[in-house]
Amino acid sequence: MFGREFYVDPSRCIGCQSCLKACEECDTHRGISMINFDFVDRRESIATAAYVCWHCDEPTCAQVCPADAIKKYDDGIVGSSLKPRCIGCSNCVLACPFGIPKLVPEYEQMMKCDMCYDRTSVGKKPMCATVCPSQALTYVTPETIAATRREKPVNTFWFGNQKITTKVYMMAPADAGEIAIDVADYTWEGENELVPQAF
């Protein structure tokens, strides 16, 4: 089914790591998981977060790749590195503001989530969003998300002065329009500054 988008809601995540385990069962990259998973600070909290690639509209990883090995396809999916081109330099690993790409040493290649191209291209959901027991990772239509969730999808992120828009959505509290991660982003520094309004 077309028209479905990917939504990430860390507030739903229970830390079970089913996504991580299921990703490596996916046929195109069996044995290697492309999920990014973190315990935020286990001493202080049970909070966990599982992420896929955000599939940026203007992917930083592709912009910094010296070998032109990372392609964005027509449907907005940013692929894993192309094996014949990737030189394993880790530029993308260092540059991605979300920390998504991983260098897989045994293949000397950067690999990352390709939104289960083999599954989504034939109308299936990505593996992680299919199995996720809390539906912290979910793949549904925008209408379904609007009708069923109390959080609101956001796909505009500020990293300092870098504004990034993405194909994948983050579920945020209902009054959040954009997500900024630096306190400096909320401070008043004059009229002409590229600063999102505080939410």
Place this chain on the structure above:
Amino acid sequence: MAKLPSTQEELSRRFGPHLNYNPPAGWQRDADKRGDQLVKTHCCFCGQQCGIQLKVRDNRVTGFEPWEEFPFNRGMLCPKGVKRYLQGNHPDRLMDPLMRTADGFRAATWDEALDFTARRLRELQEQYGPDSVAVYGGASLTTEKSYLMGKFARVALKTRHIDYNGRLCMVSAGTAYKAALGVDRAPNPWNDIMQAEVLMAIGANVGECAPITTDYIWRARDKGAKLIVADPRFTPIARNADLYLPVRPGTDLALLMAMLHVIIRDGLTDREFIDAHTTGFEKTAESVEPWNPRRAADVTGVAPEAIEKAAHWIGESRKAMLMHARGLEHHSKGVENCEAVVAIALATGNIGREGAGPIMITGQGNGQGGREHGQKCDQLPGQRSLTDPAARAHVAGVWGISPDELPGPGYTAVEIMNAIHAGEIKGLLSICFNPLVSLPDANFTREALEKLEFFGVIDFFLSETAAHADVVLAGSLQEEEEGVTANVEARVIHIKKAVDPPGNARRDSEIICDLARRLGRGQYFPFTEPREIFEELRLASRGGIADYYGITYEKIDQNMGVFWPCPTLDHPGTPRLFEGGRFFHPDGRARFMRLAWRDSGDPVDAGFPVYLTTGRVVSQYLSGVQTRRIGALVDQNPEPKVEIHPRLAEQHKINTGDWVTVTSRRGAITLQAMVVRTIRPDTVFIPYHWPGGRSANRLTHRTLDPRSKIPEYKVSACRIEKAAGPGGRW
């Protein structure tokens, strides 16, 4: 006789647990373009019984594919489900029957192993009487196998002692629901959860122990439901709780009584419902009268205001659900705990409707179906009582024996082990049960096993318990024999046979029937296929509470499961119980039970000042016989860790990663610490899936709930001290 035949190290070298990481054909098999066969079946790990499609090729399970059409989990799976397929093709798999030798085990023929087993059982019974041998069953067995075990014990072996590991699971909830409501079943289908306005989870670590239920709770929250979580630990679902009640281990009853106190005091009861559909309200009201929130606060460690708020949220709603699991049930007052939950639901009229009800979250694979058809010590098929003359006559009729031949009720699971330790029971036949890891007070259990004159085990891996056996009959995995189970909602579902048992291993039901033949009772066990057992089970359950007469394999497949009771072939099944306030007691009324406070069986004192509570982690299942052999699941939780609050840790100068010795009145184990703010400062937590020197059950105690005989796993007294290094592995 039943001491270990060789050292643990030697046994481990040969029988594991070894870690299986890779699918049978390897990860990369692009060259092989033949399609896999997909078998629609269910996960074997836990009572959710998620629908899953197993990939099968060349009689091997090679992977999985989500089954999105199955309505209960809609493709969702926890990591255990994702990796479950790796229990097949496992290097530790028992391929032949094993006979004990002077220094280990040797492979034997089936004739030799079965003849020996039957002969030893008969010898013991001739020498010491029929009740000198006992049978242990398990709640991960299909319902057909569970039924067969009950019949085998009573008809073939003629012993009264059969019980199962569900005794360690939720029997206190079952006893409470049966007493109060007349039936042992969660009253609501899971879709009801999404209609609730208030959800309370008490003693239910849903995120780790029933992971896919999380989505039901989150969907309720998305629609505006308030979530209350009562738990000594800040569990994953507590993170989104609108109200978190950090209840001290062993004091849930005080919390619940105080909530009911507030509900009655503030006029939040549903008087009309109470008058029309229940009896005994006054005695319950009387018993909670002294339990004002201030008094309960001192006992439970929960603030009086929080207790008031929880009571008001539930009392002011007519769509409230109270969910509970082992955290409420594993107590020497487990039945009262669950009766208190039911009493709150009844008093507020929150039962028998969409979004309203008390619900138990059954934990084991066939936790529901495995307790309905006769492997409990006091029960006959259909949830019938073994002491009811009409029930005895009905079942004896189906079985073709005289009711007088049916033994009476026997001992429960822990009592059987006590009787083995005392020398009263001399022989044991066990299937699907690893008591050395799962029973409380593991040192006592080991002593008991060493006293057995004969110990036979049916299993697919050599469990820590099976290592003590005289004979191990190589049985089958869930995916190697067809059958049914009932999931947490009492939805009866169809387990498909995906592959044949490997090597000389055999289907469990064949082994049992062959053993019955050797005991001279073959005419009562003519089954060649599970379907034939199910057909007899339908008749045996007919007219009972758990009535399966109207269920067939085909009907299950057509309807994605059928909820019992289902008394006739044209009956659609019963997803929701108690609609219109009709309960299962003869007068149709629910019972309020008198609630009385008792201290737990292992109180804290100056020598053992810290509460110990035990439970699961998400990547392991029960005693770990299966999940400790799957690499990806072990990597997620390689070892048990002691969760300690920083306040308690600082007193002992313990940091995360330090070795800590935890000592109770039974024993001591040394594990690494995990210092976290997500547990009460007076409590430590240890998961129980591991054996030997890492076994939480070396610390737990054998105090039982007097009615349900469930052990009090959830509260023991202990002390902690920093250790120099790891303790003994065994």
